[in-house]
Each structure stands twice: as structure tokens, then as C-alpha cells.
Amino acid sequence: xxxxxxxxxxxxxxxxxxxxxxxxxxxxxxxxxxxxxxxxxxxxxxxxxxxxxxxxxxxxxxxxxxxxxxxxxxxxxxxxxxxxxxxxxxxxxxxxxxxxxxxxxxxxxxxxxxxxxxxxxxxxxxxxxxxxxxxxxxxxxxxxxxxxxxxxxxxxxxxxxxxxxxxxxxxxxxxxxxxxxxxxxxxxxxxxxxxxxxxxxxxxxxxxxxxxxxxxxxxxxxxxxxxxxxxxxxxxxxxxxxxxxxxxxxxxxxxxxxxxxxxxxxxxxxxxxxxxxxxxxxxxxxxxxxxxxxxxxxxxxxxxxxxxxxxxxxxxxxxxxxxxxxxxxxxxxxxxxxxxxxxxxxxxxxxxxxxxxxxxxxxxxxxxxxxxxxxxxxxxxxxxxxxxxxxxxxxxxxxxxxxxxxxxxxxxxxxxxxxxxxxxxxxxxxxxxxxxxxxxxxxxxxxxxxxxxxxxxxxxxxxxxxxxxxxxxxxxxxxxxxxxxxxxxxxxxxxxxxxxxxxxxxxxxxxxxxxxxxxxxxxxxxxxxxxxxxxxxxxxxxxxxxxxxxxxxxxxxxxxxxxxx
Amino acid sequence: xxxxxxxxxxxxxxxxxxxxxxxxxxxxxxxxxxxxxxxxxxxxxxxxxxxxxxxxxxxxxxxxxxxxxxxxxxxxxxxxxxxxxxxxxxxxxxxxxxxxxxxxxxxxxxxxxxxxxxxxxxxxxxxxxxxxxxxxxxxxxxxxxxxxxxxxxxxxxxxxxxxxxxxxxxxxxxxxxxxxxxxxxxxxxxxxxxxxxxxxxxxxxxxxxxxxxxxxxxxxxxxxxxxxxxxxxxxxxxxxxxxxxxxxxxxxxxxxxxxxxxxxxxxxxxxxxxxxxxxxxxxxxxxxxxxxxxxxxxxxxxxxxxxxxxxxxxxxxxxxxxxxxxxxxxxxxxxxxxxxxxxxxxxxxxxxxxxxxxxx
Numbered sequence: 001x002x003x004x005x006x007x008x009x010x011x012x013x014x015x016x017x018x019x020x021x022x023x024x025x026x027x028x029x030x031x032x033x034x035x036x037x038x039x040x041x042x043x044x045x046x047x048x049x050x051x052x053x054x055x056x057x058x059x060x061x062x063x064x065x066x067x068x069x070x071x072x073x074x075x076x077x078x079x080x081x082x083x084x085x086x087x088x089x090x091x092x093x094x095x096x097x098x099x100x101x102x103x104x105x106x107x108x109x110x111x112x113x114x115x116x117x118x119x120x121x122x123x124x125x126x127x128x129x130x131x132x133x134x135x136x137x138x139x140x141x142x143x144x145x146x147x148x149x150x151x152x153x154x155x156x157x158x159x160x161x162x163x164x165x166x167x168x169x170x171x172x173x174x175x176x177x178x179x180x181x182x183x184x185x186x187x188x189x190x191x192x193x194x195x196x197x198x199x200x201x202x203x204x205x206x207x208x209x210x211x212x213x214x215x216x217x218x219x220x221x222x223x224x225x226x227x228x229x230x231x232x233x234x235x236x237x238x239x240x241x242x243x244x245x246x247x248x249x250x251x252x253x254x255x256x257x258x259x260x261x262x263x264x265x266x267x268x269x270x271x272x273x274x275x276x277x278x279x280x281x282x283x284x285x286x287x288x289x290x291x292x293x294x295x296x297x298x299x300x301x302x303x304x305x306x307x308x309x310x311x312x313x314x315x316x317x318x319x320x321x322x323x324x325x326x327x328x329x330x331x332x333x334x335x336x337x338x339x340x341x342x343x344x345x346x347x348x349x350x351x352x353x354x355x356x357x358x359x360x361x362x363x364x365x366x367x368x369x370x371x372x373x374x375x376x377x378x379x380x381x382x383x384x385x386x387x388x389x390x391x392x393x394x395x396x397x398x399x400x401x402x403x404x405x406x407x408x409x410x411x412x413x414x415x416x417x418x419x420x421x422x423x424x425x426x427x428x429x430x431x432x433x434x435x436x437x438x439x440x441x442x443x444x445x446x447x448x449x450x451x452x453x454x455x456x457x458x459x460x461x462x463x464x465x466x467x468x469x470x471x472x473x474x475x476x477x478x479x480x481x482x483x484x485x486x487x488x489x490x491x492x493x494x495x496x497x498x499x500x501x502x503x504x505x506x507x508x509x510x511x512x513x514x515x516x517x518x519x520x521x522x523x524x525x526x527x528x529x530x531x532x533x534x535x536x537x538x539x540x541x542x543x544x545x546x547x548x549x550x551x552x553x554x555x556x557x558x559x560x561x562x563x564x565x
Numbered sequence: 566x567x568x569x570x571x572x573x574x575x576x577x578x579x580x581x582x583x584x585x586x587x588x589x590x591x592x593x594x595x596x597x598x599x600x601x602x603x604x605x606x607x608x609x610x611x612x613x614x615x616x617x618x619x620x621x622x623x624x625x626x627x628x629x630x631x632x633x634x635x636x637x638x639x640x641x642x643x644x645x646x647x648x649x650x651x652x653x654x655x656x657x658x659x660x661x662x663x664x665x666x667x668x669x670x671x672x673x674x675x676x677x678x679x680x681x682x683x684x685x686x687x688x689x690x691x692x693x694x695x696x697x698x699x700x701x702x703x704x705x706x707x708x709x710x711x712x713x714x715x716x717x718x719x720x721x722x723x724x725x726x727x728x729x730x731x732x733x734x735x736x737x738x739x740x741x742x743x744x745x746x747x748x749x750x751x752x753x754x755x756x757x758x759x760x761x762x763x764x765x766x767x768x769x770x771x772x773x774x775x776x777x778x779x780x781x782x783x784x785x786x787x788x789x790x791x792x793x794x795x796x797x798x799x800x801x802x803x804x805x806x807x808x809x810x811x812x813x814x815x816x817x818x819x820x821x822x823x824x825x826x827x828x829x830x831x832x833x834x835x836x837x838x839x840x841x842x843x844x845x846x847x848x849x850x851x852x853x854x855x856x857x858x859x860x861x862x863x864x865x866x867x868x869x870x871x872x873x874x875x876x877x878x879x880x881x882x883x884x885x886x887x888x889x890x891x892x893x894x895x896x897x898x899x900x901x902x903x904x905x906x907x908x909x910x911x912x913x914x915x916x917x918x919x920x921x922x923x924x925x
Binding site: 459463466467470473 | 617618619642643644645647648649650652653654655656658659660669670673674675716719720723729
């Protein structure tokens with residue numbers, strides 16, 4: 001350019017900031033994998049990290065477990081989700097609306113409290129269901145064991161399925177009914193049409209979302225922490241956490257393992273893109289398509305029963321058990337006079353709880369506000385300007401999505417510890433948590449903003465410029481007002497993702513900056529699981545209230561938060 | 566008032582460079598209604614946007630009212646140029662009411678206006694476009710035609726030196742378009758504001774303009790008054806683009822002063838409007854459908870040739886028909902009283918004064 005311009009300065013600042021928060025952490029991890037000690041400490045270049053990682057059977061097994069677990073989870077939840085989408089969107093099953101709301105709510109319920117509920121039900125020694133079943137004559141030992149591979153899959157089922165339902169729904173909604181109707185006219189019955197027409201047509205959308213969900217499920221942490229560690233069943237995230245909790249922390253093998261893992265993930269991302277690009281099925285025709293509903297006749301009661309059964313088993317059962325458990329002296333033990341309010345009283349009067357709640361609210365609300373503003377700038381620049389460098393900005397905005405939460409937190413930790421002195425001061429404060437939240441939700445947040453950014457006619461901005469407004473005045477008076485609904489929904493999504501997050505905060509918190517989700521974990525794994533459950537219920541209530549209020553007020557929350565799949 | 570000097574703008578798309586505005590120079594006098602006319606992709610909108618400051622030219626100069634607003638070293642941003650612009654989509658801001666939309670330029674301008682001033686000027690602008698009484702209405706509640714007037718009011722409220730219009734009538738239905746065309750023209754003449762208008766609709770251009778610049782492929786192919794362009798198109802493209810026309814291939818067999826005789830496949834035709842043809846040149850004759858005479862009985866003289874009616878459409882104001890002479894089919898628009906039907910034999914004559922000989 002021939003002259004200095006604020007635009008280019010602003011772009012530069014943005015690129016450096018985003019790069020510092022996305023590329024630098026990754027760089028540190030790669031760098032650390034080739035060093036003998038943690039970055040920042042004296043050491044030398046070596047491959048010992050890699051050698052350790054692959055000679056230590058634990059790590060290889062952990063990676064293997066991660067994949068097999070995710071494959072099972074993804075397959076099962078996808079199949080269920082396809083069924084539910086079909087039932088809820090394309091058939092005349094009664095009470096569809098209520099069921100859809102249940103699915104939607106399920107998405108906002110944190111998974112750890114629900115897992116606690118499952119433990120109460122399916123623990124081999126104390127689980128309620130096992131105890132009841134033992135009363136039957138032919139049952140000698142525990143029937144179900146939540147502390148197992150399938151236990152982990154089971155615990156994930158509800159959440160994974162509702163995530164998939166939300167992801168598949170648009171494809172189902174947009175299907176042109178005439179494609180199925182012509183199958184019926186050709187003589188196929190409902191089932192045949194379903195299998196030979198409907199599903200094949202939906203394949204591309206389903207496959208794409210499924211692979212995406214698979215990739216996200218690889219980073220899963222909380223459930224595996226609770227259910228896997230007791231039986232020494234590790235996955236990537238829990239192994240990483242474990243290695244970092246050693247004295248001294250085992251950075252080299254941890255980093256090496258992470259690098260290898262990331263290579264896998266990036267490979268999957270490219271595979272995903274390749275698959276999506278291969279086939280072109282247009283199921284949405286241009287004008288006037290209708291989504292018709294298939295009449296099931298008597299069968300609609302069967303489908304209704306199926307959905308109700310699912311809701312009861314996966315939603316109501318663990319949730320109610322959890323709530324009941326918080327009112328019991330020792331949850332799960334139906335001693336005479338089992339009920340008490342002591343845990344609730346204990347939690348609510350605990351100054352630690354007050355502190356944690358305040359911290360959580362500050363962190364999550366700040367992350368929401370900072371995030372939505374930050375994401376809107378990035379989205380605006382990548383979508384609505386022709387500034388050079390926006391391709392790089394867009395690329396960097398995708399990066400955190402491919403990095404497991406725990407790993408991202410670790411990378412950011414080093415960025416903060418090893419870099420600019422100002423950041424060193426922030427270590428241990430809630431500001432680090434806020435920054436980490438904003439970075440981790442960046443890919444999702446920018447995409448949500450993109451959705452609306454592209455829709456605003458650029459002539460609305462141009463006419464403001466022609467009317468004499470500078471770029472900044474135009475953004476303030478024209479763009480921002482038009483973006484308010486999107487700002488609000490992005491902020492709500494960020495808040496909901498942040499308040500139940502554990503993977504990001506578990507490495508970055510200190511007693512000063514403890515948040516609710518960590519308090520829940522500390523109580524549960526520590527001295528009083530009942531108190532942990534109480535906090536879990538409270539977090540769940542916050543999420544449900546926020547989600548329902550937002551929905552009632554008309555805020556669209558269709559986007560995905562940084563959640564495990 | 567507005568001068569473009571060797572304006573050049575290119576776009577880089579995958580692989581190719583597109584020369585959207587290929588070294589254009591033109592001059593728009595004060596008070597002139599100046600139209601850039603051409604098919605999609607000819608560069609007219611890009612030129613307009615360069616004038617507005619919404620695109621930055623690669624090279625060339627733009628001078629507005631004596632001030633250089635754009636050249637190789639300097640680029641005045643659009644918000645400083647005091648130009649009123651009406652966009653194709655009207656670009657009415659949906660979150661404001663009618664008053665706020667029109668008041669916006671005054672609110673953001675460097676000059677401080679009192680609220681009273683703003684109120685007066687907004688009402689004046691709304692009155693000019695006949696939208697009085699609708700100030701409080703949410704902008705999205707207006708009809709298409711009303712939104713267009715609103716856009717116009719907003720463009721004029723700041724008393725700009727130049728008014729730019731980017732295909733403002735294309736989103737209106739046919740009847741409204743005709744009404745608005747008339748109103749637009751009358752308003753412009755009343756206000757005397759220099760106007761640059763972009764359209765692909767040749768009828769609009771002919772009806773509204775003082776001057777038309779016909780653009781194709783990034784260059785101005787012809788500049789002139791509507792009558793000049795219509796009657797003396799400088800190229801085959803222009804003749805074809807401005808209104809429909811018939812094409813006859815032929816060879817020059819005689820030149821008598823202003824008159825050129827051409828041997829075509831329907832016989833000898835003459836043209837008094839030609840572009841320096843010589844004996845033996847291959848030329849294409851362009852003759853408008855309304856410049857062909859049709860008789861149902863053979864008239865005197867040798868200037869008529871026989872034709873067979875292929876199809877007839879009675880359109881109320883005129884008859885649109887296709888007449889075949891051997892291999893050649895002529896499209897003819899003739900007066901509605903003519904009683905002809907498909908299959909009839911008729912006699913046609915090409916009027917030399919309206920026959921334009923263009924180089925092939």
C-alpha cells in the first residue's frame with residue numbers, strides 16, 4: 001500500500017493476537033515434544049519424549065482406547081440419532097414437540113452430573129439397579145458395571161445422541177418430500193422407502209456430521225476421569241492429565257503423545273473434507289419443495305413408546321437419581337431414615353461454594369461478552385472485507401477446534417508462563433480462565449457469527465458510507481444493531497459451554513480462581529461425593545434455566561458449543 | 566462537473582485478470598442526466614462504484630467539481646465525497662424508521678445540524694419524493710416503490726453535488742417502473758442535479774438520459790444523446806443492444822455521395838447512414854423493425870419486394886410480425902390497422918434513411 005492505514009494496522013494486531021493464542025500454543029507443544037524438559041527450563045533437544053511415549057505401554061493403550069471408545073460411541077449415537085430425527089421430523093408421531101424439546105434440553109445438561117447419577121444406579125457394589133436386581137433369585141453378582149468400557153459408552157449415550165440429532169436435523173428438515181413420495185408411488189412401503197431412498201440421500205450430510213462428531217469425541221475427558229481411572233482405563237485426555245500430575249510432570253512423553261494424537265486428528269479432518277467433497281446430492285431443490293410427514297398409522301404409538309423409553313432411561317432416570325442422591329445421607333444407601341438436607345445446607349453455606357459461584361459467573365459472563373465481540377471482529381474481517389491476511393485469520397480461527405481441551409489449556413499455560421511478563425502475572429487468576437475459554441470456543445463462535453454476517457446485505461454498509469459515515473460509525477450504527485440477536489445467542493452459547501467446562505479449567509485453576517465445575521469435581525473425588533452431586537445439580541439447574549429462558553425469549557441456540565461429541 | 570481520466574480497474578479472479586474498467590475517459594457536464602448503459606459485466610457498475618469511492622481504481626483520475634477525489638497517489642474515502650447514492654437493493658436500514666433513515670447523513674456529517682435543521686431538511690427531502698406523512702413508519706413496512714423513494718430522499722437530503730443511481734428501477738414491477746421513470750426524470754430536471762445512472766435496460770436509458778455512454782467489455786463504445794445512439798449506432802453490438810433490429814449481410818455495389826447501395830440476399834438496399842464504406846466492402850445492414858414499410862397490395866415502383874407472413878402478434882399498439890423473404894426473415898413492427906395473417910403475401914420496403922450500414 002502506498003500509504004499508512006488504520007485498517008492494516010488493525011489487521012496486523014488482530015493477526016498477531018489470534019496467532020499468539022492459537023499457533024503459539026501448538027508450536028510450544030511441538031517444541032516441547034522434542035525437548036528433554038519443560039519449555040522454559042534448561043534442557044536439550046532429544047527424541048526421548050517420543051521413545052518414552054511409545055515404549056510405555058500405557059500411552060499406546062490410552063490412544064488405542066480413545067479410538068475404540070469414540071468409534072463405539074459415534075456409531076451407536078449416530079444410529080439412534082438418525083432414528084430420532086426421522087421420527088421427530090418426518091413422521092406423525094404424537095407429542096413430537098415435547099420430545100424435541102427434551103432432546104434439546106439434554107444438550108445443555110452437563111454430562112458429569114448425569115454420570116454421577118449413573119454411578120448411583122450402576123455401581124457394581126452400591127448401584128441401585130444392581131441392588132434391586134440382586135433381590136431376584138437367579139442373580140448372584142452385580143449385573144451392570146458402570147466402571148467399564150461399555151459403562152463409559154453408556155454414560156455418553158444421551159448427550160452424544162442429542163448432539164447428533166441437532167446436527168442431523170437440518171438435513172432431515174430440508175429433504176424434498178417428492179423424492180420419497182415418488183418411491184411410494186412406485187410401490188415401496190414405508191420401511192423400504194426409508195432404507196432405500198431416505199437414508200442414502202441423507203448419507204452425505206450424516207457422514208460429514210458423524211466424522212466431525214467423532215473427531216470431537218476423541219478429546220473426551222470428564223466421564224473417562226470418573227469411570228475410567230478407577231479401573232485404570234485411560235484415554236488420551238486422562239492419560240495426559242495423569243502424566244502432568246506426576247512429580248515431576250512428565251512433559252516430554254506427554255508432548256510426544258499429544259503431537260502424535262494431533263497428527264491423527266488433522267488427518268481425520270482432511271479425510272472428512274475429502275469425503276464431503278466427493279459426492280453431490282442435492283436434496284433441496286430450488287422452488288417450492290415441501291417436507292411432508294409420513295403417516296405411520298398404528299406404528300406411531302410404537303415410535304412414541306420408543307422415544308419415551310429413551311427419554312426415561314437416559315434422561316429421567318439418571319437425573320432423578322442424581323437429585324434424590326443429593327438428599328440422602330449416603331447416596332445410594334437406602335438406610336432407614338436415609339433423607340437429609342445436610343449436604344445442601346453444607347454446600348450452600350460453604351464460603352468456598354460462594355467463591356466458586358462468583359468465579360464461575362465472572363469467568364463465564366466475561367468470556368461470553370469478550371468472546372462475542374472478539375468473534376464478531378474476526379468474522380467481519382474474514383467474511384465482509386477484502387483485506388489481505390484474512391485467509392490466514394480464517395485458518396487460525398479453525399485451529400482450536402482440532403485441539404483437545406486439555407491440550408489447548410496446557411499449550412496456553414506455557415504461552416502464559418513462558419512468554420510476555422504481563423501474562424505471567426495473570427497465571428493463577430481468573431483472567432487466564434477467561435482467555436482460555438475465549439480461545440477454546442473461537443472456532444464455534446466465529447462460525448455462529450459468520451452465519452448472520454454473510455446475510456447482511458453489504459449495500460446496507462455502503463449506503464452508510466455514501467451518507468458520510470466513517471467505517472467505525474458504520475459498524476457501530478448499522479452492523480452492530482443488526483447483529484444484536486446473533487451477539488446474544490453467541491453470548492448464551494459461550495456461557496453455557498463455559499460454565500460446565502472442566503477440561504480447560506482443570507489445568508489452569510488455582511484455589512483463588514476455582515470455579516463451580518472444579519468444586520464439583522473436588523468434592524466428588526475427594527471427601528464428599530454427595531456435596532459434589534449437589535454442586536452438579538446446581539450447575540445443571542443454571543444451564544437449564546439459562547437455556548430455557550433464552551429459548552423462551554426467542555434466542556436461537558442452534559449452534560454447537562465446544563462439547564464432546 | 567465530473568471527469569474520469571483514463572480510469573482503469575481490474576479484478577483478479579482465479580487465474581485470469583478481469584479488466585472491468587479499461588481506460589475510460591469521459592466528462593459529465595453539470596446538471597446532465599448521464600447514463601452508463603450496457604449488458605452485465607460491461608463495467609458500468611464498477612465505474613459507478615469507482616466514482617462513489619466504494620472501489621479503488623488501479624490507475625486513472627477522477628475529478629469531482631474541480632476536486633481530485635482519486636488518482637494514483639490519493640484516494641478520498643466515500644464518506645468524504647458528498648455524493649448521494651441510490652443502491653439497487655435500496656439498502657434501507659431495517660432497524661430505523663423512515664425519518665431516521667433520511668436523517669442519518671445529517672447526523673453523521675461533519676457539519677453540526679441542530680435538531681430543528683435536521684427536521685426541516687428531512688421533511689423537505691420526503692416532500693421532494695412524495696413520502697410526506699410516513700416519517701414514523703418502520704422502514705421495513707414500506708412497499709418497494711416507497712422504499713425506493715426513501716432511498717432517493719436519503720441520497721438527496723445532504724444536498725450532494727452528484728447523484729449516483731445503480732439500477733434503481735430493476736426491482737419494481739413494470740407499471741411502477743414506468744411511473745417512477747417519469748418521476749425520476751422530472752425530479753432531476755427540477756433539482757438540476759448532476760446524475761449518473763447505471764442500467765442494462767435500453768428503454769430506460771433512452772427515456773431518461775441527456776447523454777448515454779454505451780459500455781461493453783470495460784470500454785465506452787459510443788457516447789451520445791439517446792437519439793444519436795438509437796439512430797446511429799457505431800457498431801453492431803450497439804445496434805443490437807439498443808432495441809431490436811434486423812441484420813442483412815451484403816456487399817457494397819455503389820456509393821453515391823451519402824448514399825450507399827448494398828446488394829443483399831433480398832435484393833438491393835440503400836442506406837444513407839453509413840460509416841465510410843467503399844465499393845466492394847462487406848457490410849451488415851441494420852434496420853429497425855419499425856423502419857420497414859409493409860403493404861398488402863403491390864405498390865408502384867420497384868422499391869418493394871415480396872414477402873410471406875410467417876407469424877403475426879397483435880399487441881394493441883402495434884403489430885409484431887415476422888416476414889420471410891427467401892432465406893431471410895425480417896422482424897417488423899407496423900401499425901395495428903394492417904390486416905394480415907400467417908401465410909399472406911405482402912410487400913416490404915426498407916427505408917434508406919433508417920438503414921445503417923456497419924462494417925462486417
